[in-house]
Amino acid sequence: xxxxxxYNQILKSTTIFGGSQIFIIxxxxxxxxxxxxxxxxxxxxxxxxxxxxxxxxxTGYGLGMDTAGVREIAExxxxxxxxxxxxxxxxxxxxxRWTAVLGFFSxxxxxxPISIWVFEDDGYALLVAALSICVSLxxxxxxxxxxxxxxxxxxxxxxSNMLGSIFGLIATVPIYYTIGLDxxxxxxxxxxxxxxxxxxxxxxxxxxxxxxxSGKEAFYSGLSTLKxxxxxxxxxxxxxxxxxxxxxxxxxxxxxxxxxxxxxxWVITNIYLGLILRSMGSDFFPRLSAIAGQKDxxxxxxxxxxxxxxxxxxxxxxxxxxxxDFALSVLYSGKFTxxxxxxxxxxxxxFFKVLSWPVAFIMLAKNRGLIFxxxxxxxxxxxxxxxxxxxxxYGLAAAGIGYLMAYxxxxxxxxxxxxxxxxxxxxxxxxxxxxINLILICITFYIATYIPEYxxxxxxxxxxISLLYAYLNxxxxxxxxxxxxxxxxx
Numbered sequence: 354x355x356x357x358x359x360y361n362q363i364l365k366s367t368t369i370f371g372g373s374q375i376f377i378i379x380x381x382x383x384x385x386x387x388x389x390x391x392x393x394x395x396x397x398x399x400x401x402x403x404x405x406x407x408x409x410x411x412t413g414y415g416l417g418m419d420t421a422g423v424r425e426i427a428e429x430x431x432x433x434x435x436x437x438x439x440x441x442x443x444x445x446x447x448x449x450r451w452t453a454v455l456g457f458f459s460x461x462x463x464x465x466p467i468s469i470w471v472f473e474d475d476g477y478a479l480l481v482a483a484l485s486i487c488v489s490l491x492x493x494x495x496x497x498x499x500x501x502x503x504x505x506x507x508x509x510x511x512x513s514n515m516l517g518s519i520f521g522l523i524a525t526v527p528i529y530y531t532i533g534l535d536x537x538x539x540x541x542x543x544x545x546x547x548x549x550x551x552x553x554x555x556x557x558x559x560x561x562x563x564x565x566x567s568g569k570e571a572f573y574s575g576l577s578t579l580k581x582x583x584x585x586x587x588x589x590x591x592x593x594x595x596x597x598x599x600x601x602x603x604x605x606x607x608x609x610x611x612x613x614x615x616x617x618x619w620v621i622t623n624i625y626l627g628l629i630l631r632s633m634g635s636d637f638f639p640r641l642s643a644i645a646g647q648k649d650x651x652x653x654x655x656x657x658x659x660x661x662x663x664x665x666x667x668x669x670x671x672x673x674x675x676x677x678d679f680a681l682s683v684l685y686s687g688k689f690t691x692x693x694x695x696x697x698x699x700x701x702x703x704f705f706k707v708l709s710w711p712v713a714f715i716m717l718a719k720n721r722g723l724i725f726x727x728x729x730x731x732x733x734x735x736x737x738x739x740x741x742x743x744x745x746x747y748g749l750a751a752a753g754i755g756y757l758m759a760y761x762x763x764x765x766x767x768x769x770x771x772x773x774x775x776x777x778x779x780x781x782x783x784x785x786x787x788x789i790n791l792i793l794i795c796i797t798f799y800i801a802t803y804i805p806e807y808x809x810x811x812x813x814x815x816x817x818i819s820l821l822y823a824y825l826n827x828x829x830x831x832x833x834x835x836x837x838x839x840x841x842x843x
Contacts (some may be wrong), residue, residue, distance in 0.1 A: 354615075357479055358659065360657055360660070360830040360831055362640075362794070363636070363637065363657060363658060363661045364661060364831055365634075366507045366632070366635055366636030366637075367629075367632045367661070367665070368418050368587040369507055369508055369511050370439065372510070372511070373511035373514050373515045374567070374628050374631065374632060375628070376431045376515050376518070377514055377515065377518045378487065378628075380518045380519055380522055381518070383522065384522050384525075384526075387526055387529070387780055388400065388529060388726060389764075390643075391529045391530055391533070392529060392533065392537075396529075396533075396534055396537065399534065399537055400537060402472075402553065403480075403484060403538075403541060404632075406460075406467065406481065406484055407484060407487050407488055407491055407541075408491075410456050410460055410488045410489060411456065411491040411492055411495065412458065412586065412589060413456075413586065413811075414452045414453075414455050414456035414459065414488070415452060415492055415495055415582075415586075416452060416579060416582045416583065416586060417579075417581065417582025417583060417584070417585030417586040417589075418445070418448055418449065418452065418496075418499070418578065418579070418582045419495050419496075419498070419499045420581075420582070420585050420717060421578045421579070421581040421582040421585060421717075422445050422448075422499040422500070422503060422578065422580070422582075423499055423502050423503045423638055423639055423642065424498075424503075424639075424642040424645075424717060424718055424720065425441060425445075425503070425578050425642075426441060426442070426445065426499070426500060426502075426503025426504060426639070427503045427504075427505065427639030427640070427642040427643045428485075428637070428642050428643055428645065429441040430503065430504055430639075430643065431503075431643030431644070432643070435561065435562045436560070436562060436564055436698055438561060439561055439562035439564035440564045440566050440574075442500060442561060442563070442564075443563065443564055443565060443566050443571070444566060444570075444571040444574055444575055445496065445499065445500060446496065446500075446574075447566075447568060447571040447789050448496075448571065448575050449492060449493060449495070449496025449497075449499075450493070450496075450570070450651060451490075451772075452490040452492050453492040453493045453496075454489065456485070456488040456489055456491075456492050457485045457486070457488060457489040458485070459485075459488075460481065460482065460484055460485035460488045461482045461485040463481065464478045464482035464485075467479045467481050468480075468481050477651075482541070483538045483579035484538070484541065486542050486545075487541050487545045488662050488768060489541055490542075490545035490546060490548070490549045491545055493549055494545065494548050494549045494552050495547070496842070497553055497556045498510060498513070498552055500558060500559075501513070501552070501554060501555060501559075502635060502638075502639060503639050503642075504559065504561075504639075505636055505639050505640065505832050506555070506559065507635050507636050509511075509558070509559075510552075510555070510635065511554040512555065513548075513551040513552040513554070514551075514552075515648075516551045517544075517547055517548035517552070518550040520545040520547045520551070521543070521547050521548065524543050524544070524545055524547060525538075525540040525543060528540045528543070538838075542824040549638040552775045564764075577720075580722055581717070581720050581722040582589045583722070584722030584725060584726040585717075586724060587726055588725060588726050588729040591726075591729055591730060591733055592729070592733065595733040595736065596619075596735055598737060599615070599736075599737065599740055599752060600612050600615065600616070602740075602741065602744070603615050603744075603749065603752070606744060607748075607749070610747055613689075614689060614692035614695065614749060615692065615695065615749060615752055617681060617689045618681075618692040618695045618696040618699055619699070621673070621680060621681075621696060622696065622699040622700060622702075622703050622756075629662075629665055629666055629669065629707070630662075630706075630707065630710050634710075636656050636715065637654075637711065638714055638717070638718070640654060641654055641655070641714055641715070641718045642717075642718045645715075645718040645719050645720075645775075648775050648776050651715065651718075651775045651777060652775065652776070652777050652778070655711045655712060655714075655715070655771075655777060656779060656780045656782075656783050658711040658781065659708070659711050659712075659744060659783045660782065660783060660786065660826070660830070662707050662708070662710070662711060663707075663708075663783065663786040663787060663826070664823045664826050665823070666703075666704070666707040667704065667793065667794060667819055667823065668816065668819045668820050668823050670700050670701075670703055670704055670794055670797075671793060671794060671797050671812075671815060671816050673696075673700050673812065673817055674697055674700050674701070674794070674797045674798055674801050674812070675797065675801055675808065675809070675812045675816060677693045677697055677700070677801065678690045678693045679697045681693060681696065691749075692749070694749075694750045694753070694802060695749050695750050695752060695753040696753070697753070697798055697801055697802050698752075698753025698754050698756060698757055698798075698802075699752075699753045699757070699800045700798070701757055701795070702753070702756040702758075702759070702760045702761075702793060703760075704790070704791065704794050705757070705760035705761055705763070705764050706760050708764055708787060709760065709763055709764040709767045709768075712767045712768055712771045712777065713725075713728070713767045714770075715767075715770070715771045715774050715775050716728065716767075716770060716771075716774070719774050719775070721774065724770060724774075728763070728766060728767060728770065731762065731763065731766060732760070732762070732763045733759070735755070735758060735759040735762045735763075736755045736756060736758075736759035737753060738755075739755030739758045739759065740752045740754075740755035740756075741750070743755065762795055786826065789822065790819070793815055793818060793822075796815060797812050797815045797816070800812050800815075808821050831840070
């Protein structure tokens, strides 16, 4: 019997979804290597541009319905009868079909201005128009994934992602090999077809009443969800604009090479370490949404999630602080070790990020889109102001200092908002774990950054302490023997 079923569920979903994401990243690395060999820099560049067009249009025309949809589907799953839940599923099915059609025609109609804007040449217009198929498939795939996540079908979602990734690799490599650059668009279409059919397969395996509703009913009943979705899209837009401004400022003040150093540190802190949070959020957000109206349960779940975050994240952050230069060399090359100081500042800021992350979900779970948007504006406002003001004095490291300062401001902000919305507060154990890990991370940061001659001698013991502390806390809520039941069918 589990010491605590809730902790067991958090660890299970994190492990399963996180494992699938690591698998997908590895497949992506293999695909990138193969494409680089077969197509060269020009092919890699074109694929990156085409993918950015698809992602931009999927995000824009998705209207934030993925995040908002997870919240409402989870709430309906927990509290509604089968008929009402079936209506919610049917409504989101219609909404995602509508937005997929809208994305398809928009990409096709505006292919010429997009081509000129991106390539400064209208010769790519027809190729951009062909991407409209990928845009619609991407939105439909997101829709099915949203429903699975809202129903907390994390193993099914993980399997569909992994199958789509590996089958996409197998199907597209021969195309690149035989056709070369001309095979990029066909390969994109096939990849997205495979992704859609994989997630559709697991979607159709779910058992729920399929209740048909009219288009009019689906439209009007979905407007409240759309309000939250729009704020999520706007928050994403603020993020995109802010990062563009930082990269443009660094390029203008220093060089494109310096902007490349910034990008390498950003990817490590927000893509690779962000994997931990994405894995946890796959199950945590629908669970929180299902109990959003029950303050005591919200407080308990967020403290449990924070407990697991404080077990997993600090050792990873401490290790990355110690081996930051090594990580930059392995993931990029020795030329990127100049981003080491920036990376250390951002890694320290990441600790405050992981602390604020579970609490910030209260705003989404409670459908408070405007408050969520304003909190994101506050974060990026501090980040931009600090980066710009400090850059003349600290150079590239200013972006890392700004990152840390922004999360130091953001953390108490979300704690205040969380208390106002759900009377949330950390329990004593969470506060104790946070303080001990903060001390370990700050000491590691200081030695790694300012006493590099003692970097390994002084910090390796701190990493061992961090790992031991995490292990002791893990043993309080989980035993390795419980792994046996994770993959058994019930």
